[in-house]
Amino acid sequence: MKQMIIKGGNTLSGTISIGGAKNSAVALIPAAVLANGISTIKNVPNISDRDALIDILELLNCQVTLNNDELVIDTTNLNNKLIKEEYSNRLRASYYFMGALLGREKYVEIYIPGGCNIGARPIDIHLDGFKALGATIKTEGNKYILSADKLIGTDIYLRFQSVGATINLMFASVYAEGKTTIHNAAQEVEIINIAEFLNNMGAKITGAGTNEITIEGIKELNGATISVVPDRLEAGTYIILGALAGDNLKITNIIPEHLEALTTKLKEIGTHITISKDAITLSKTSKLKPINIKTLVYPGFPTDIGQPMSVLLTQCDGTSLFEETIWENRMGHVPSLNKMGANITVSGMNAIIKGPTKLKGCEVVATDLRGGAALVIAGLIAEGETIITDVEHILRGYENITEKLTSVGAKIELKEI
Numbered sequence: 001m002k003q004m005i006i007k008g009g010n011t012l013s014g015t016i017s018i019g020g021a022k023n024s025a026v027a028l029i030p031a032a033v034l035a036n037g038i039s040t041i042k043n044v045p046n047i048s049d050r051d052a053l054i055d056i057l058e059l060l061n062c063q064v065t066l067n068n069d070e071l072v073i074d075t076t077n078l079n080n081k082l083i084k085e086e087y088s089n090r091l092r093a094s095y096y097f098m099g100a101l102l103g104r105e106k107y108v109e110i111y112i113p114g115g116c117n118i119g120a121r122p123i124d125i126h127l128d129g130f131k132a133l134g135a136t137i138k139t140e141g142n143k144y145i146l147s148a149d150k151l152i153g154t155d156i157y158l159r160f161q162s163v164g165a166t167i168n169l170m171f172a173s174v175y176a177e178g179k180t181t182i183h184n185a186a187q188e189v190e191i192i193n194i195a196e197f198l199n200n201m202g203a204k205i206t207g208a209g210t211n212e213i214t215i216e217g218i219k220e221l222n223g224a225t226i227s228v229v230p231d232r233l234e235a236g237t238y239i240i241l242g243a244l245a246g247d248n249l250k251i252t253n254i255i256p257e258h259l260e261a262l263t264t265k266l267k268e269i270g271t272h273i274t275i276s277k278d279a280i281t282l283s284k285t286s287k288l289k290p291i292n293i294k295t296l297v298y299p300g301f302p303t304d305i306g307q308p309m310s311v312l313l314t315q316c317d318g319t320s321l322f323e324e325t326i327w328e329n330r331m332g333h334v335p336s337l338n339k340m341g342a343n344i345t346v347s348g349m350n351a352i353i354k355g356p357t358k359l360k361g362c363e364v365v366a367t368d369l370r371g372g373a374a375l376v377i378a379g380l381i382a383e384g385e386t387i388i389t390d391v392e393h394i395l396r397g398y399e400n401i402t403e404k405l406t407s408v409g410a411k412i413e414l415k416e417i
Contacts, residue, residue, distance in 0.1 A: 002395075004388040004402070006379035007411035008361055011284070013247040014408035018235045018254050019045040020069065020228030022397045023304075024190035026093035027167045028197055028226060029053040032073040033060065033100045034174060035201045037223030041071045044228055046399040048392065052090040056097060059087055075223075078104075085111035085142070091396065095123060095164065099171030102135060102146050112142045125165040129156045133169075133176055153178035153217050161186040161297045166213065167194055173215040174203045182213045188298040189258050193229040200224035232258040234398060235280075236305040237373045239263075240312050242282030243271040244381050249408060252279040261301045265291060265309070269316060290318035290355070295325050307333050307374040313353040314342045315381070322351040333371030336364035340378055340386070361386035366393045373398065380410055389417075 020043035030053065032039040044050055046069070054064050054071075061079035065072040080101055088094040094113040101108035112123070127137055127144075133156075135148040153176045158165055166186040173180035185191070187209055195208030201224040204216035235254045242249035243266055256263070256275050263280070266273050269288045274281040290313070295303040303326040313320040314337065324330040331346045338344055339362055343354040361384035366372030372394035379386030388394075391414065394401065405412050 001417050002391050002414050003417050004376070004391045004394070005413050005415055006361070006376065006386040006388070008359075008380050008382040008384060008386060010245070010380070010409050010411055011247045012241065012245045012249050012380070012405075012408045012410060015250045015252055016238050016404050016408060017252050018230050018238075019043065019399045021045070021190055021193070021231035021233070022047055022049060023163070023188070023233065024193045025050060025228045026053060026091065027096050027190065027194050028228060029057070029071065029073070030093070030096035030100045031171060031194060031197055033057070033062065033075050033078060033097070034104050034171060034198070035075060035221040035223045037076060038072060038074045039201070039223040040225040041073070042069065042225070042227040044069050044071045045231065047395065047397055049091045049093060049396050052087070053093070056083060056087050056094060059083065080105045080107060081109075083110040088113045095126065096168060096171065098126065098130070098144070098146060099168035102130060102148065103151070103172045103175045106150070107147045109143065109145050112144065123164075125158055125160060125162050126168045129158070129165060129169040130172055132156050133172055133180065135172070151176035153180040153215070155181050155183065158182065158184040160184075161211070163188050163191065166191055170195065170198065170205065170213065170215060174198060174205070174218065174221065176215070176217040178217055180215045180217070182215075183211070185211050185213045186297065187211060189229055189232065189255075193226070197224060197226035200226060230254050230258075233302065233304045235259060236262050236302065237308045237377070237398070239266070239280055239282060240305070240308045241377050241380060243269075243273070244284060244312060244315060244377065246282045246284055248281055248283055250279055250281045254278055254280060256280065261299060262305055262309075265293065265301065269312070288312070288316040290316040290320040292321040292323070294323040297326070303327060303330065304370050306330060307370040308377055310334075310344070310351060310353060311337065311374050311377045311381075313355060314344070314359070315356045317356055318354075320353045320355070322353060324349040329368075330371075332367035333374045336375055337378055339364060340382055358383065360384055363387040363389065366390045369393050369397045376401070380405070380412070
């Protein structure tokens with residue numbers, strides 16, 4: 001196990017380069033099994049979720065070569081077998097092997113995936129879509145067995161714009177007979193990235209990035225190459241940090257259009273922010289206005305940025321409201337923030353945040369990925385030393401986080417315990 005030790009109060013300046021998007025990479029890697037041959041994924045982030053997915057690929061007898069941020073996957077000798085709980089439970093995104101193996105092999109056995117404890121996170125939307133395509137689903141405890149003689153294209157209506165379900169159903173549909181249309185599809189930029197990869201393989205997908213995606217079934221997919229889109233959520237975390245502790249802190253290798261929900265709010269608060277073609281530069285602002293934040297599906301304010309944003313709200317002059325609408329357990333970080341000196345009152349999925357409050361370092365616990373990121377931000381602006389335990393959550397989604405922050409002046413280190 002590791003802990004993160006932070007000595008707060010340092011001004012951060014310099015440049016942080018953003019890596020590939022976690023939420024895209026964790027779907028692109030399982031997508032490779034849909035092709036018969038060799039695929040290359042570039043700009044893959046160095047995160048523990050990547051390593052967990054590589055272990056599953058190797059379990060399935062795929063040949064995997066990792067060279068810096070480039071992942072080469074050869075599925076020629078794929079051996080479809082049970083994905084054991086010790087593999088699937090390491091990350092939520094292991095469920096993408098459901099759609100990928102169902103699509104290619106018409107059969108998959110997998111234990112229910114794990115991941116952060118941010119809510120119930122049911123997969124019934126995925127399963128209902130698989131059933132609509134013609135799959136039969138059996139459960140044995142927490143093991144799922146999906147099978148089909150063949151998959152038939154159909155209209156699928158999602159009751160919620162689920163990113164995971166949209167991607168999983170794209171995977172299952174590429175080999176289905178006829179046309180599949182996913183209605184009320186999620187519109188995240190990562191979905192566009194994944195559709196591009198599948199189309200590079202030979203799939204026929206249109207509408208990615210809109211709420212209606214159409215997939216024309218084909219008989220064969222070949223290996224292809226794709227580059228992972230920049231991580232707007234990693235970028236958002238460091239952008240918020242720049243607003244709190246930056247002195248011309250520059251966040252590069254981004255696509256500003258993907259961050260407009262956040263940057264609009266930062267301008268409303270009164271931060272000093274400069275946006276260029278592929279970078280955002282920020283400096284600490286002495287007086288910030290309180291605002292209300294409501295998380296929504298894309299292109300609304302991202303749920304994954306709500307927790308880091310709540311730290312910024314503790315430094316605003318007045319009362320702010322943080323309203324979470326996606327996951328019911330997004331407030332797991334609040335007890336730790338209050339322990340550090342924040343004034344946050346939680347009611348269900350809402351938090352009333354009064355500021356500004358002076359934060360002081362202490363020992364806190366990362367309960368989930370983005371909550372852990374919020375504690376990193378809090379520790380960096382707090383007085384004294386902050387020790388974060390259970391940092392494995394953070395390392396799932398932020399590549400080289402200590403190195404990136406140290407390079408711009410932070411006093412932060414990882415320590416084995």
